[in-house]
Amino acid sequence: MSVRAVVCTGYGKPVEVVELPDPVPGPDQVVVEVEAAGVNFVDGLMVRGGYQIRPPLPFTPGYEVAGRLADGRRVVAITGLGGFATRVLVHRAQAVPLPEGFDMLAAATFPQSYCTAMYALRERGRLLPGERVLVLGAGGGVGLAVVQVAKALGAVVLAAASTGEKRERARRAGADDAIGYDGLKEAARSWGVDVAVDPVGGELSEQALRGLREGGRLLVVGFASGGIARLPANQVLLRNRAVVGVDWGAWSMGHAVENRVMLEGLLAMPGIVPAAPEVRPLAEAGRAMDDLLERRVTGKIVLVPSS
Numbered sequence: 001m002s003v004r005a006v007v008c009t010g011y012g013k014p015v016e017v018v019e020l021p022d023p024v025p026g027p028d029q030v031v032v033e034v035e036a037a038g039v040n041f042v043d044g045l046m047v048r049g050g051y052q053i054r055p056p057l058p059f060t061p062g063y064e065v066a067g068r069l070a071d072g073r074r075v076v077a078i079t080g081l082g083g084f085a086t087r088v089l090v091h092r093a094q095a096v097p098l099p100e101g102f103d104m105l106a107a108a109t110f111p112q113s114y115c116t117a118m119y120a121l122r123e124r125g126r127l128l129p130g131e132r133v134l135v136l137g138a139g140g141g142v143g144l145a146v147v148q149v150a151k152a153l154g155a156v157v158l159a160a161a162s163t164g165e166k167r168e169r170a171r172r173a174g175a176d177d178a179i180g181y182d183g184l185k186e187a188a189r190s191w192g193v194d195v196a197v198d199p200v201g202g203e204l205s206e207q208a209l210r211g212l213r214e215g216g217r218l219l220v221v222g223f224a225s226g227g228i229a230r231l232p233a234n235q236v237l238l239r240n241r242a243v244v245g246v247d248w249g250a251w252s253m254g255h256a257v258e259n260r261v262m263l264e265g266l267l268a269m270p271g272i273v274p275a276a277p278e279v280r281p282l283a284e285a286g287r288a289m290d291d292l293l294e295r296r297v298t299g300k301i302v303l304v305p306s307s
């Protein structure tokens with residue numbers, strides 16, 4: 001047997017769909033028959049060579065999948081690499097059973113975004129019930145997950161996004177209000193923001209920092225805008241603010257047991273319902289990653305190998 005897989009043969013080059021040998025599981029490994037693979041910002045960065053980790057060439061991108069094991073059990077799995085394929089090897093501990101009725105397509109978008117959101121808010125931001133959270137990039141996959149997780153943790157949520165469509169998507173996800181980026185600092189100050197979650201970067205980072213109330217925390221999740229902010233240290237000192245890094249990916253690799261517990265808890269958490277993703281065939285993997293990197297996507301995309 002063989003596997004259809006998306007392969008990157010050179011950083012910045014178009015990816016290809018090729019036939020590869022069927023994976024053979026080793027000790028503590030299982031084969032997942034992929035029904036859907038989530039497309040993430042990190043996948044596109046890796047293919048372009050812009051991520052801090054450069055996989056040896058050639059490689060198959062794909063950070064998360066949902067599918068079935070040989071015995072028919074439905075699972076979601078964090079793959080890191082290899083997910084854009086019809087079958088993929090994962091460590092047995094990384095294959096987490098899906099609750100009954102959990103949509104398979106939505107599951108493929110779940111681990112990276114929702115674990116990042118929970119890790120950011122609970123572990124790094126020390127969010128308390130009743131605190132006010134500003135979410136930048138609230139129309140994207142991570143942003144929408146942060147909105148839902150923050151609400152589930154008892155926060156009041158102000159979503160910020162670039163278009164009306166994305167703001168409406170954030171409201172449907174549970175945001176108490178949604179705004180554009182004009183006047184972001186003033187809006188944050190008027191809201192009394194305790195925690196700002198920033199997966200966007202660029203000039204918006206400083207605006208979010210300046211808008212924090214006393215004791216506020218700016219959680220640096222990523223740089224979807226392509227720009228890395230140079231934040232003025234005096235704005236951190238003033239009002240006893242804090243700037244906190246959020247690197248869930250590195251943490252999860254070194255804390256596999258804790259991360260599995262986190263993922264299982266999120267899958268069972270009331271109020272956590274990922275939105276239906278946009279579905280594309282495996283052959284459109286390159287375009288899907290480009291659309292994410294260029295911020296043309298609201299919500300998330302999944303690749304379906306069978307289509």
